[in-house]
Amino acid sequence: MQLLHLEYLEQHPSGDQYSQFCRRYYPWSRHLDVVLRQDHTAGKKMFVDFPGQTVPVYEPEAEAVVMQAQVFVSVLGASNLVYAEALPSQQLAPWVNAHAHAFSFYGGCVEIVVPDNLPAGVTKAHRYEPIVNESYLDMASHFGVAVVPARPYKPRDKAKGELAVLLVERWILARLRNRRFYSLGELNLEVRKLLDVVNNKPFKKMPGSRRSLFEEIERPALRRLPTRPYEFATFLRGRKVHIDYHVEVDYHYYSVPYQHTGERVDLRLTASVVEIFLRGKRVASHLRSYQRGRHTTDPTHRPESHRRHLDWPPERIVSWAEKTGPETAALVKGVMESRPHPEHGYRTCLGIMRLGKRYGSTRLEAACRRALTVRALSYRSLESI
Numbered sequence: 276m277q278l279l280h281l282e283y284l285e286q287h288p289s290g291d292q293y294s295q296f297c298r299r300y301y302p303w304s305r306h307l308d309v310v311l312r313q314d315h316t317a318g319k320k321m322f323v324d325f326p327g328q329t330v331p332v333y334e335p336e337a338e339a340v341v342m343q344a345q346v347f348v349s350v351l352g353a354s355n356l357v358y359a360e361a362l363p364s365q366q367l368a369p370w371v372n373a374h375a376h377a378f379s380f381y382g383g384c385v386e387i388v389v390p391d392n393l394p395a396g397v398t399k400a401h402r403y404e405p406i407v408n409e410s411y412l413d414m415a416s417h418f419g420v421a422v423v424p425a426r427p428y429k430p431r432d433k434a435k436g437e438l439a440v441l442l443v444e445r446w447i448l449a450r451l452r453n454r455r456f457y458s459l460g461e462l463n464l465e466v467r468k469l470l471d472v473v474n475n476k477p478f479k480k481m482p483g484s485r486r487s488l489f490e491e492i493e494r495p496a497l498r499r500l501p502t503r504p505y506e507f508a509t510f511l512r513g514r515k516v517h518i519d520y521h522v523e524v525d526y527h528y529y530s531v532p533y534q535h536t537g538e539r540v541d542l543r544l545t546a547s548v549v550e551i552f553l554r555g556k557r558v559a560s561h562l563r564s565y566q567r568g569r570h571t572t573d574p575t576h577r578p579e580s581h582r583r584h585l586d587w588p589p590e591r592i593v594s595w596a597e598k599t600g601p602e603t604a605a606l607v608k609g610v611m612e613s614r615p616h617p618e619h620g621y622r623t624c625l626g627i628m629r630l631g632k633r634y635g636s637t638r639l640e641a642a643c644r645r646a647l648t649v650r651a652l653s654y655r656s657l658e659s660i
Contacts, residue, residue: 276300288486315352315435321385321420322436323349324375325365325393326444335457344462346448347373350439351381353496354489357439359447359470361462367395368507371414375505383497384418389433397424400639409510413543417505419498446473507608511542520576524549526567530576531559592624599628599636602643610652628653 285550291299329343344361348372359375362369370393378384395396399406405424407415415422425433447469456462474485483491519526520536529549531534531540535558543550544563553561561571589611596607607627611620631639643658651657 276344277495287305293600309347312316316496317353317493317520318385320385320387320389320435321349321377321431322389322432322439323347324440326440326448328444328448330361330448330451330456330462332456332459332462335636344456344459345369345375346443346466348440348443349374350435351385351489351493352435354485354491354493355435355439356381356474356485356493357442357470357488359466361442361459361466362371363459365393365395367408367410367509368546370395371411372505374414374506377416378418378500381497382494383418383495383500387421387423388415389436389611390425391433391436392424396422402426410508413508413510414505416503417503419501427604433530441472446476450635476489506545506547508543508545511544514542521570521572522551525562528570529561530570530572532576534580536617577631592621596624599631600640600643602640602647603628603631606643606647606652607659609647609650613652623654627657632657 277293280293283296290296298590299300301348326346327406329342329345332342332344333339334341334438340659342363345365347360347362349358350356351507358380360371360373362378374388386642390396392405396411397405397426398408400534407422407424411422416610421432437529438543446467450469451462451465454465474489477484511524516522516531516538517528519528520533521530522540522542524542524544529551531551537551538553540558543552544634548565549561549563550557551561559573559576561573564571589608592611593604593608595602608625610627612624627643636651645660646652646657653660
């Protein structure tokens with residue numbers, strides 16, 4: 276204040292003395308940072324945040340703390356109805372799934388979700404164009420909501436969320452401070468009981484409670500939940516399609532139409548489905564498999580020549596060889612049975628039957644009879660005979 280007064284006198288030498296300057300300054304300064312009172316429309320916004328306070332979860336046998344449970348808090352803008360859930364961490368999957376649980380608790384969807392700039396949800400905070408995590412946006416797209424993060428270091432943008440966090444800390448977490456919990460399920464059971472108490476607690480300055488106000492004005496304004504249940508998804512970008520027209524995910528290989536061999540595709544992964552996209556268009560979808568080193572192949576993704584090749588089962592090759600004679604059929608069958616897999620002998624069998632065109636069926640039958648006698652189960656041996 277003395278510095279401000281000194282600067283003031285430099286511009287106005289005959290101005291007010293210090294005491295009078297202070298009396299004028301303080302009433303004027305109160306109008307510098309006024310607060311906008313926001314009127315929240317029913318069904319429009321849901322604010323989400325985490326309290327700084329955590330809840331320890333113990334191991335039953337060792338009585339040691341195995342987890343500091345984080346508490347997810349959401350609140351609706353118009354009715355102030357609060358939802359809370361204990362999570363194992365603030366990582367992406369629990370954070371995103373908690374939103375789905377909140378919508379289920381409310382029985383509908385809002386238009387806008389307002390989160391803090393949590394690293395799990397906001398990849399890069401920015402005053403004007405924040406970058407939101409892809410999995411978070413995928414969840415928002417499923418429920419048809421928009422994600423509008425609060426501005427960094429502007430807690431008044433999410434004042435409702437801050438008040439809800441304070442409410443949960445005082446009326447739920449404080450009530451549980453002397454309790455010991457041995458699982459998240461046990462903790463969430465107690466959180467839900469106290470949550471009902473908070474939401475049904477009468478307002479001090481107006482009639483009703485959060486629950487009654489929600490039923491009156493907010494529930495009718497919420498949009499319906501999607502008919503298809505939400506499934507958490509992650510994304511992989513720029514995966515190359517191998518020469519065998521498969522792409523690798525966790526050491527399992529999924530087919531892509533062979534025309535896209537060598538191109539780079541994007542993948543959307545859930546616990547049950549793998550979707551493959553090329554330049555924003557879905558080109559393949561498979562049930563997810565967790566068998567390492569195996570392949571999941573859609574036959575329609577193969578070239579026509581590959582499909583024709585695989586349409587030759589062992590029985591068909593033996594049947595074709597029988598047209599030459601029983602000895603040829605017996606040799607072909609023996610060749611396929613001697614290999615680790617029948618397909619390993621396909622080319623050998625086709626070569627054996629082609630010898631009939633060069634030498635005739637009678638000579639081929641005689642050669643196959645001798646090859647079976649000496650167990651010469653190879654094309655080179657039969658050609659030599």
